[in-house]
Amino acid sequence: MLIRGGLVIDPASKKLGSYDVRVRDRKIVAVEPNLTALAGEKVIAADNYIVAPGFVDIHVHFRDPGFTLKEDLASGSRAAAAGGFTSAVCMANTDPVIDTPEQVYKFYQRAADLALINLYTVGAVTYDLAGETLTDFEALKEAGVVGFSDDGMPVENSALAREALERAGQLGLPVITHCGQLSLVADTIVNEGAVAKQLGLKGMPTTAEDIHVARDVLLAQLTGYQVHIQHVSSATAVAIIRAAKTAGIKVTAEAGPHHFTLTDAALLEFGPNAKMNPPLRTEADVAAIRQGLADGTLDAIATDHAPHTEAEKAAGLLAAPCGIVGLETALGLVWTELVKPGILSPLQAIAKLTNIPANIVGLKKGTLAPGADADITIFDPHEKWTVDPDQFFSKSKNTPFTGRTLSGRVKTTIVGGRLIFTNGRIITE
Numbered sequence: 001m002l003i004r005g006g007l008v009i010d011p012a013s014k015k016l017g018s019y020d021v022r023v024r025d026r027k028i029v030a031v032e033p034n035l036t037a038l039a040g041e042k043v044i045a046a047d048n049y050i051v052a053p054g055f056v057d058i059h060v061h062f063r064d065p066g067f068t069l070k071e072d073l074a075s076g077s078r079a080a081a082a083g084g085f086t087s088a089v090c091m092a093n094t095d096p097v098i099d100t101p102e103q104v105y106k107f108y109q110r111a112a113d114l115a116l117i118n119l120y121t122v123g124a125v126t127y128d129l130a131g132e133t134l135t136d137f138e139a140l141k142e143a144g145v146v147g148f149s150d151d152g153m154p155v156e157n158s159a160l161a162r163e164a165l166e167r168a169g170q171l172g173l174p175v176i177t178h179c180g181q182l183s184l185v186a187d188t189i190v191n192e193g194a195v196a197k198q199l200g201l202k203g204m205p206t207t208a209e210d211i212h213v214a215r216d217v218l219l220a221q222l223t224g225y226q227v228h229i230q231h232v233s234s235a236t237a238v239a240i241i242r243a244a245k246t247a248g249i250k251v252t253a254e255a256g257p258h259h260f261t262l263t264d265a266a267l268l269e270f271g272p273n274a275k276m277n278p279p280l281r282t283e284a285d286v287a288a289i290r291q292g293l294a295d296g297t298l299d300a301i302a303t304d305h306a307p308h309t310e311a312e313k314a315a316g317l318l319a320a321p322c323g324i325v326g327l328e329t330a331l332g333l334v335w336t337e338l339v340k341p342g343i344l345s346p347l348q349a350i351a352k353l354t355n356i357p358a359n360i361v362g363l364k365k366g367t368l369a370p371g372a373d374a375d376i377t378i379f380d381p382h383e384k385w386t387v388d389p390d391q392f393f394s395k396s397k398n399t400p401f402t403g404r405t406l407s408g409r410v411k412t413t414i415v416g417g418r419l420i421f422t423n424g425r426i427i428t429e
């Protein structure tokens, strides 16, 4: 396969320019100007497009096993492919929870049978995400987890959180933490403030998140091991992480497209489809997240793709489950909200979607360097399109971006040298 005429942006090898990309035997073999097509080589024209390493999302919920009405490994990986993601790390809050080696083996077996992209899983930090007993980290690592997380259920016990960091650190894997003190949630998970008041809710303050972020970076300092903070939503949390990095603490962090795009005012228009955990916050928080992404305090962009059925989201703001689908709108939001206004350069933006997240969980992914697996995303940075959830490949349609016009659209996704998505269609064979 020869990808010809595109603008190659590969942050990992600091390459930016007009190059052709040759793929052979599932690997990248050459990235050079003006390559000539060989006999029998399939040529993909990428004129006016950007050719990037396949995107890596280190935070998705594919709901498999247990909640496959919302999503499964097949539908989730189709949504990922349509969004330009060639690798994704699934969270452990399935039913059963991914908390034993047997569950991890089953996950990889199902992924081998069903997934179009490279799928990985974390293992739970505590059995059943109950925050009480640590899982067998060594056995889970042996089975193939890329980190440990109780995402959705913060580990409240600090002694346990410390031990988790030590055990994971000794195995060379990160603890990936969802920060939010459950004891500070007043009635439901919306931001405490003017919008909540208008809706007749009390909600949760950013303090619930900030306390937990502060504790986790202090535990990282105490233990000397890496902690990764998920979906940062608060200005104070950004400031804490920035100070921690300045102090040399091993902390990495991610932000989701919804948290750098929307405020809690979206609840007034989109109701439960704008309810997520941590919640949408204020203008000042959005500005701080953008700044944090720009100055490197927030290392990576991750979607927290969290599908729910229409019936569940129809339960009203108090009762509806938290989360939105994110894979198919991520690139458009990154380009429209961060690159076009000049907050991130194209190189920075692609780094936050490729080699940086891959490094956080130790995956050898996210580069177009010769010898790398041929995972490639080709996108049109200029194409404008309007978000229509009925066009999603995800089983779920819960998004607060319906009707929004975005710039930047994925044209072709290649995984291990195999074309899996092109011009709006999934290619299964």
Ligand SMILES: [Zn+2]
Pocket: 151, 152, 178, 230, 231, 277, 278, 304
């Ligand atoms: Zn979470």
